Amino acid sequence: MNQxxxxxxxxxxxALDLDGTTLxxxxxxxxxxxxxxRRLDAAGHHLVLTTGRxxxxxxxxxxxxxxxxxxxVRCNGAVTLHRDPGAPSGYRREWVExxxxxxxxxxIRAHLVNVRFAVEDEDGRYRYTEPFPAxxxxxxxxxxxxxxxxxxxxxxTRVVAISPGHDLDDFLAVVEKMGLRQVSYAVGWTAWLDIxxxxxxxxxxxxxxxxxxxxRRERVMAVGDGHNDIERTRPSSIRP
Numbered sequence: 001m002n003q004x005x006x007x008x009x010x011x012x013x014x015a016l017d018l019d020g021t022t023l024x025x026x027x028x029x030x031x032x033x034x035x036x037x038r039r040l041d042a043a044g045h046h047l048v049l050t051t052g053r054x055x056x057x058x059x060x061x062x063x064x065x066x067x068x069x070x071x072x073v074r075c076n077g078a079v080t081l082h083r084d085p086g087a088p089s090g091y092r093r094e095w096v097e098x099x100x101x102x103x104x105x106x107x108i109r110a111h112l113v114n115v116r117f118a119v120e121d122e123d124g125r126y127r128y129t130e131p132f133p134a135x136x137x138x139x140x141x142x143x144x145x146x147x148x149x150x151x152x153x154x155x156x157t158r159v160v161a162i163s164p165g166h167d168l169d170d171f172l173a174v175v176e177k178m179g180l181r182q183v184s185y186a187v188g189w190t191a192w193l194d195i196x197x198x199x200x201x202x203x204x205x206x207x208x209x210x211x212x213x214x215x216r217r218e219r220v221m222a223v224g225d226g227h228n229d230i231e232r233t234r235p236s237s238i239r240p
Contacts, residue, residue: 017224
């Protein structure tokens with residue numbers, strides 16, 4: 001099914017998080033969720049999957065849901081995909097927000113000794129210092145293990161840092177001490193830090209999609225379960 005591309009005064013924009021919201025922990029989707037997603041899609045509402053996942057692990061979820069939305073927001077707002085039947089995956093990169101990750105990488109390493117890093121570049125490829133969950137960093141062909149210094153001085157759309165062994169409260173306390181002021185960031189459900197260019201998050205991406213679709217702001221619904229589903233652009237706002 002395809003959502004209508006024409007603005008409609010009765011249409012809603014539904015920003016739908018994936019992991020923990022639409023998807024169960026094992027990656028499956030309940031029949032009840034599939035039924036409701038298809039119902040909204042058939043009624044002409046605009047469902048936008050809004051996730052931190054890679055393109056390679058986001059687009060296949062559409063087949064499970066049975067929808068083909070006009071837009072997909074991934075990389076926690078740094079990358080927005082537009083439906084394009086001529087593209088190999090069926091979607092092209094419409095808007096991409098990048099930044100130089102060097103300073104923030106060094107700052108995190110100075111505060112967290114055993115941290116693992118993954119950095120996504122503007123082409124959707126990941127470089128990492130230690131393996132990450134596949135749903136986060138995409139296919140093996142899109143990944144490369146590198147030394148920490150090889151993550152520097154290249155445009156990035158996303159930096160992910162995880163610190164095994166930290167509980168969430170301790171991790172939050174350390175993150176607050178870092179003073180990350182030139183980026184936007186969100187903390188995941190565990191010791192997981194997701195970083196994008198300053199002012200970039202799921203909310204800013206959805207606002208851009210909303211304007212493109214001509215949907216009124218009062219007809220936007222966001223559904224999520226984690227810290228990265230709430231707009232967070234200042235260090236002082238990191239605590240739930």
